[in-house]
Amino acid sequence: MRKWTSEIGEEDVGREVTLYGWVHEVRDLGGLVFIVLRDREGFIQVTLPKKKVSQEVFQIAKRLKRESVIKVVGVVKREPKAPQGYEVIPVSIEVLNEAEVPLPLEVTEKVPAELDTRLDHRFLDLRKPRIQAIFRIRHQMLQSVRAFLCERGFIEVHTPKIVSTATEGGTELFPISYFEKEAFLNQSPQLYKQILMSAGFERVFEIGPIFRAEEHNTTRHLNEAISIDIEMSFTDHNGVMKVLENLIVRVYEDVLENCERYLEWLNLKLEVPSLPFERITYDEVLEIAKRRGEEIPWGEDIPTPALRILAEEIGDVHYFIVDWPTECKPFYAMPYEDKPEVCKSFDLMKGALELASGTQRIHKYNMLVESIRSKGLNPESFEFYLEAFRYGMPPHAGWGLGAERFLMSMLNLKNIREAVLFPRDRHRLLP
RNA sequence: GCCCGGGUGGUGUAGCCCGGCCCAUCAUGCGGGCCUGUCGAGCCCGCGACCCGGGUUCAAAUCCCGGCCCGGGCGCCA
Numbered sequence: 001m002r003k004w005t006s007e008i009g010e011e012d013v014g015r016e017v018t019l020y021g022w023v024h025e026v027r028d029l030g031g032l033v034f035i036v037l038r039d040r041e042g043f044i045q046v047t048l049p050k051k052k053v054s055q056e057v058f059q060i061a062k063r064l065k066r067e068s069v070i071k072v073v074g075v076v077k078r079e080p081k082a083p084q085g086y087e088v089i090p091v092s093i094e095v096l097n098e099a100e101v102p103l104p105l106e107v108t109e110k111v112p113a114e115l116d117t118r119l120d121h122r123f124l125d126l127r128k129p130r131i132q133a134i135f136r137i138r139h140q141m142l143q144s145v146r147a148f149l150c151e152r153g154f155i156e157v158h159t160p161k162i163v164s165t166a167t168e169g170g171t172e173l174f175p176i177s178y179f180e181k182e183a184f185l186n187q188s189p190q191l192y193k194q195i196l197m198s199a200g201f202e203r204v205f206e207i208g209p210i211f212r213a214e215e216h217n218t219t220r221h222l223n224e225a226i227s228i229d230i231e232m233s234f235t236d237h238n239g240v241m242k243v244l245e246n247l248i249v250r251v252y253e254d255v256l257e258n259c260e261r262y263l264e265w266l267n268l269k270l271e272v273p274s275l276p277f278e279r280i281t282y283d284e285v286l287e288i289a290k291r292r293g294e295e296i297p298w299g300e301d302i303p304t305p306a307l308r309i310l311a312e313e314i315g316d317v318h319y320f321i322v323d324w325p326t327e328c329k330p331f332y333a334m335p336y337e338d339k340p341e342v343c344k345s346f347d348l349m350k351g352a353l354e355l356a357s358g359t360q361r362i363h364k365y366n367m368l369v370e371s372i373r374s375k376g377l378n379p380e381s382f383e384f385y386l387e388a389f390r391y392g393m394p395p396h397a398g399w400g401l402g403a404e405r406f407l408m409s410m411l412n413l414k415n416i417r418e419a420v421l422f423p424r425d426r427h428r429l430l431p
Numbered sequence: 432g433c434c435c436g437g438g439u440g441g442u443g444u445a446g447c448c449c450g451g452c453c454c455a456u457c458a459u460g461c462g463g464g465c466c467u468g469u470c471g472a473g474c475c476c477g478c479g480a481c482c483c484g485g486g487u488u489c490a491a492a493u494c495c496c497g498g499c500c501c502g503g504g505c506g507c508c509a
Contacts, residue, residue, distance in 0.1 A: 025470085032467035049467060066460090083470055102441040102461055102479095110471055111443045111459045116501060172507095188509085214507065215432055225509065304505070347509095354509060402509035427500085 133262035159192035172213035185211035198388035231398035358399025
């Protein structure tokens, strides 16, 4: 019966097991050959003392090429000298598929490879346990997000990724041809999840791709990313901020509990952030920046250098920047009644990295039309969206959290591309 | 998009500033050999590279121009 390397234990001693995997390394000492077999769960040492295995198997072992796929049937032996405490003495070794040489990069990581080289040969790069761990934790992150939101009555939905026109304005869209019409890849589920509030779902979430045609070239931007979005009726920005901070904590807790091995592969110590996250107002951010010699005119977005200063002051922790100027947030952001130049909005930060942003939304039709106009956009092109506001739209709020940014910040990845299997950036369309 | 830095064997690098001593360094890898407890195995022998095009010069990996590609920073954003 097939076992994963991680499953080999005391109960297997003296028994025959079947292992499938890749030849990670071969160490040939002449009369003694060690094969390090790797599968998705880890490693096991396959040991061939010349006099204790058949000559046929011994010769196969000596000729193995790294990264070939093999099937090993053998007897488990308790062995303190073996790295895992157990080793397998093979009865047979079958080469299921021989790998070519030389390899485009080293899975053993004896020699580092540049990110670009790694991404060109991503399938090989992903064989490294350290890299594999990122995606095992990503899986846990998404599982936790789903569980957390479902427990709170959120309904998972999918909104269209092919859209007819301008969503929020601002960012560049990828144009595509949709039969005889012009269409675009959606930059965000924003408008649709709001329509679903009018549809009466009250709480929805979506985990799906977003597309941005920005020609940015940084370590924290992608042209295709996964966005974790929620929208919630009968609440305000404070309500959804609470959901967000609790969600973040939940993911950290679950990863800590269920991904111990992968955190080890990454050599990472994770600390669950404490609640509640600090709330800092936009005005306070400007003051801190000013004190450090970085003057930002009120009403402008906070530039990256100022965010770095902020991170130095506050630390590499989670915090919210709240109460942004209405002018630097999208048209759907709800202004404060008594101070309309400021809106009920927030960004969730970790250090200098923006993880999420959200707002209470404008739910009144006339106010929304006016807001769209004030941003220089044409309400007519939003008719499909605006109609939902005329026949009973509840007050609502929501946010969007970048899945890759979240993962990147949690695992301390230096480049967001590390958090994606096959990243799409300004220049990369393959693989 | 703007600014800066860079492209040397399969991989990662040294050399470039100050042209010749470079038919190019080191490691890993690959091929071969020795070796019964390796675990970054060790030892011996061998293999393999200056991004492309043009220019300067007696002489270019090295200097200049153009192109392509890559990295970082910024803007913008999640």
